Amino acid sequence: MLDSLLREKHCDFIGILGNPMVISSLLNLLRDRENEVDDIKLVAGVLVDCKTNDSNAEFDIPIYEQVEEMLKSHPEITMLFELSGDLSRVKLLREILPAHISLVELPAARFFLKLQATDRLWIACKVDLMQTQALFKNVVDQLPEDILIVGSNGMIVDCNKHFSNLIGEDTRNIRGNNPLKYYKFLANVCPIKDGIIDVKSMAKGKLEELMFSEEDSEGKLNFYRIYIYPISDEQRGEVVQLVVMRRNITERTLMEQRVRQSERMATVGELAAYVAHEIRNPLVAMGGFAKVLMNNTSIDQDGHKKIGIIFEESKRLETLLKEVLSFVRSHEGEITAFNLNDEAESAVNLMALECKEKGIELELDLDSQNPAGQGGAEQVKQCLINLIMNAMEAMDEGGVIRVATGVTKDKVWLKVSDNGPGIPAAKRDLVFDPFYSTKINGNGLGLPMVKKIMEEFGGEIEMVSREGEGTTVSLILPPPLTVA
Template structure:
């Protein structure tokens, strides 16, 4: 019974054990299958991502090669050839260099019109059309830059349009002018011919997706132009993985034949101009896991067969298989770990070799501020070796006597804000080239026996999580650079001071030049500077507008031909050191004779000469007038002598006539003849008196007088003439009229001459206006008539001796008036026009009353 129970128990135990083992085997098989499937998918995804990156790299290289070919072709001078065959041959050369990649090569002229296309059947109807894409036109025509970006092409006039890549290169002519461009349109499916290297399994379907998520290339042409979102079920956004995923692969679910299909999508970015596209490699899970699933199913069927034969054997086989699988996985992990360790060791040795061989002194500290690397350059600069530094925090000792933090310490601790505590405000700056790095320049007075300026630069070292795990710090001896900078600054300051001094001196020279120039320009003389050959280098006064500038010409070009030999002789004398002034005479454009005085002279310290031109025409005229005045003075003296000699006989004749008239008492014609003789004698007496007054004027006997009484006396002397012509005399006197210091007889004689001339100039019934006003300094007397006036040409000679237009008189009346006014230190002015009357204005100083 117990044996049966034991047997039953053993049977049930075996069956239970077998059942348990079977269940475990099934569960273990399912678990191994799932893990194996996930591992295979992960490894396959990484492989696909690598293939996508390689493909993106090859696409970029192909685009660069195409761009290089366009640059070489754009620089080919044969493109300007008018022969279409030559241009087509050049386009064909570029097309055949990249077979299967370039869809079309087009040549554009300066108006963006397509002039040549190769091959001809690639884009029918393209020739003669313009490029309408504004981005293409702006980049090449406006900016003179290459264009690389999207372009929409059409398959024939009515065919569907597709987006592809275009590379444009402007053709720049002389003077940076835009002469046209070369445009290469790439085939969006040129990756088809290079899907995978020979011998490698088909990796899947390649897609080309632009930056907006539209599919540019797909093996299924019906999908091209659709959004990648349209191929996914609602709620799933696979396009976001391109921007936000931290890996270059993931699982996506796509619609297929009315259902859904899980696929592996590996992707890599490519740069198209300013846009970013993606190369996407899509492989269905079924395609990857199909062979694995078949193998796993066979294993499970074999296991179940073994279980049916013998549970114990199945359990043993299952246990052995599980153990073997675990050992295999563990062995695989150990092998991968060894490979990674070996790779890290090689990279470590490479980095240590680079750092150790670097000429820049540097060291690295870990999070505990312990030195983990101290290169040879550090040892050469500080004298401390790596054996003394590695593993310690003594890196401060070569620089400071006491321990203090370095830039690397602050970076490791994350306390970048504490720099100013140890280095001072503004001494530490963020590096412009290395992210997260800081730099500073420190001066050491006794570093290895001399002053040094060291430049420190510290940067963080991050792990794969972006955490700071260490920091590297370099330091360079920049003493020479600092000294050079200081010397340059001092030199710049010296140059600045010299420049300011030169500017000041230049301003003073300019000021002196303007001062001398203004003096020369204000002089009536014109100054010429001549070189030894007689070429004019400078003229003092500005040349009038429209007059040719004489600078650079020989001065004899401006000398009249009749004077040229004479001037050349004087010029030769001047070059010999004989400087004598000479005169030149010429007739100007108005026909007037002018005289010039030319005075040559040397410019001391040079071989140049100065020639001063002075217009002495007025001087000549004054000289002539002086000689004439001397002649007139002589004539006056002669006239005075004659008048003095004639005066006594005239007095005797007058007296004799008066005696004879009394004795003979004639009548009739005899009396008339006596009267004529007496009148002529009186006329001769007046003439003699005028000549004597002009020739030998006496000094005025001044006395305080009332000007009104003097005027009345003068009017009384010409009263008969005034009454004969019934002339209206109007007096306008300012009241009250003060006394004035004058010689009454002389002033009366002057007024008589003016009044008599006014009466003679007026017709019957004329008007004579006498106005007078007086102030504290002078008396102003105006005498105006409405007579015939004086011609304008006669006004300059009005006060000249013996000048008269009358048929009688001496012409000395107004000369006497002017002389009398001058003797009283006054002035007289005449304002007159022919037919409008005459106005005399006399101003007399009041003098001492």
């Protein structure tokens, strides 16, 4: 019966012999480790050097005065801890204990208890380490930067959640890959050996920092700042890991560009005021005198030709001056609600004949929701005409220009797209600068003027261009204010 009971339980049942403090300590230890040592049960005890009735209430196990009495009441006991250290008692127990009960003497019990205490400390340290790791991982995963950790073999050891989401791969699949697969620019700043980053040859403690830009899948230019931190093993005296962090600074960079452009605009305004005062009056006088001289019959043909050049150039300069002054002045006017489809259709109708003469197909794609924008209808139409003319001038051999309207979240937009040669990446940041132009006879006020008008109406302008594929310029406007 006892054998079947032991086989069924699959655990050791312990009896203990010792003073109250020893029994209490062992009980507390097993109670703390109950989930981990569920195959060990302390079932009864025998008090020594103390009366049973005085201490029995302290324990939640039966306490006996004699070992024989305990063994008779608990035949399931398979192990007896003798913790008094009395050698005569140990000798007696060896004689009376059944063969199936193991006797654990005081030295072995002390070793067991110390081992359990060390194990408890190890578990506490392990739990603390796991909690620290989880906290660190959670913090790193919440960062909006892309973070890679590269091991001493030049392969990816780990990455944060932001990077894996960006790549669209599980972190487990990213580990072990060559970081150059994702970040080719690392080859320009890190030592490379056989197509792999030579981590160990990196300079200890030297932080590498760089900026670069690249196009996304939609052709938009994004700006990034890269930080490369070498992690050193002081004992080995070499770099063992790299932490690579990529931060998207597109929004900040564009904001800085807008600030610089605003400063340039202010400079242009001051220059225009000076030009208007110092040049316009003499220019008008020159043009007037040239016109009078052109009607003078006493001047020979060669003289008339030269005077004609003076007259035409004065007119051209006066036109440029008017455009500069127009650029500086506010274009706000009356801000009203207007139908984007109407203005897009009107602009296309005005430019259709000129496009046809140049072999360019002008398409119109109007949103069925009839989106309404807030601003100046005439100024927006003029902006569209300006964009269509820019697209025409970029396509010497014909092509397609598409004017479209639409709605996106809390904005409405008009887009002018072409399949022309596109704009080189190095020049895209310059096209909105006053007086910058790629045209032979251009004055560089077209796109800056459009940008200024849009911003005065609370809108914005965006440009996406791929070299060899074409350019799309979007005019984005707020919808009409909702009246409660």
